[in-house]
Amino acid sequence: MIQEHEPFEPEATRRDAGDTESSCASRGWWDRNADEYQIEHGTFLGDDRFVWGPEGLDEVEAELLGPPEDLKGKDVLEIGAGAAQCSRWLIRQGARPVALDLSHRQLQHALRIGGVPLVEADAGALPFADGSFDLACSAYGALPFVADPVRVLREVHRVLRPGGRFVFSVTHPIRWAFPDEPGPEGLSVSASYFDRTPYVEQDEEGHAVYVEHHRTIGDRVRDVVAGGFRLLDLVEPEWPAWNTQEWGGWSPLRGNLIPGTAIFVCERE
Template structure:
């Protein structure tokens, strides 16, 4: 076993600045993209493991002719779909490994996505550069200071711009990461905000994911000057029989797995 393999995991306080996320995603990008290739590519833009698509939900509004920023884009599946609908989209991610996965998709689809490696908490764009910004399970779960992500989104948006993001539903943190009926029994306090951490044999953090309650998310948005206009909790559809980590049809019919927050900047 190498020093870099995670050998300890659990919930604990963590003096982390968010850099662990980049290390993990760089190392695991190829495996992640291959494992979820069909699900992510089928629709081009999904808001979470339940399978809700932007084509169905329309949470970003009409994107044709608009400047759109994707944060935590991974291989930019969502931006590619938006470009095919007439948007001027730019994809950013902290992980060079994940962004590299967009290259083969550009070649295969003929839709080239402009990509920028950037920390979501310090976006390299001028104020008021975009009409819409969004992230589907990107950035926010992997940093200890999500309010900075929201503030950056608000900064780069024009007045009346829209910021939409999806995360693991906060309620799920009280339950074990088990997609079966065994995962229907709460084992932790919903109010325990210690992050989930994986560390190697030397104690170095390899992966960290942060829990926030619904109230925490709302307060972060208010602190960034954003106005919450909708909160979408996708139900598990009958057609979706896939299991993705702690998400799956057995538990998904009883507990929400994803929360999508829709916000706007002041006009």
């Protein structure tokens, strides 16, 4: 008789995780989970919407990259593009985007929908010449998952032209002090906001299969400056009344009490 084994559930822990381990874990996790992610969130994200996070803040309204009419003819790099929904929206505005992602499977979804130039690469080593782009953007791409965010910021700075804008969204740092639960159990502080130890899910042999790095608001601001940027704005989207869905630990209940997303609007010095 063949004995069936329960599927292994990764162990969640807090421990150090460097550049290489974090990058390998991110590539593997997104390659394994891209299909499920696009099925679960594809309707919300659409094929050509530019959404900054689970709250549903849309670039059409936010204009964090600038007025839509000013995007025409601009060279734009989208980092951590997933299925490249944001890049398709940029094309509709007349921009010339390139969608970059670490995950081959995520880019296969981008290729399935079509219409965008795609590049598979690590955000910490961008395969572009200096001054290749007018703008760069990243909606929850790369920066929450890398051990050295300044390295990524310096790479983005390098490929931007003088005065270029980089706008990126990440998990709001305050969320790390609360359990990742959308209901009432997620409203009590359970960890120190100041604990920068990475969140790691690891397999039976102790190898990381998912890594997310916590930075405080102050850390993020210092990273932006160290990367050569000037911080123009820090946006903390409020939860809109129309959005009734839950997304992981994000929910209307929590979103009306604490911020879930932080968006940094930066300009190349």
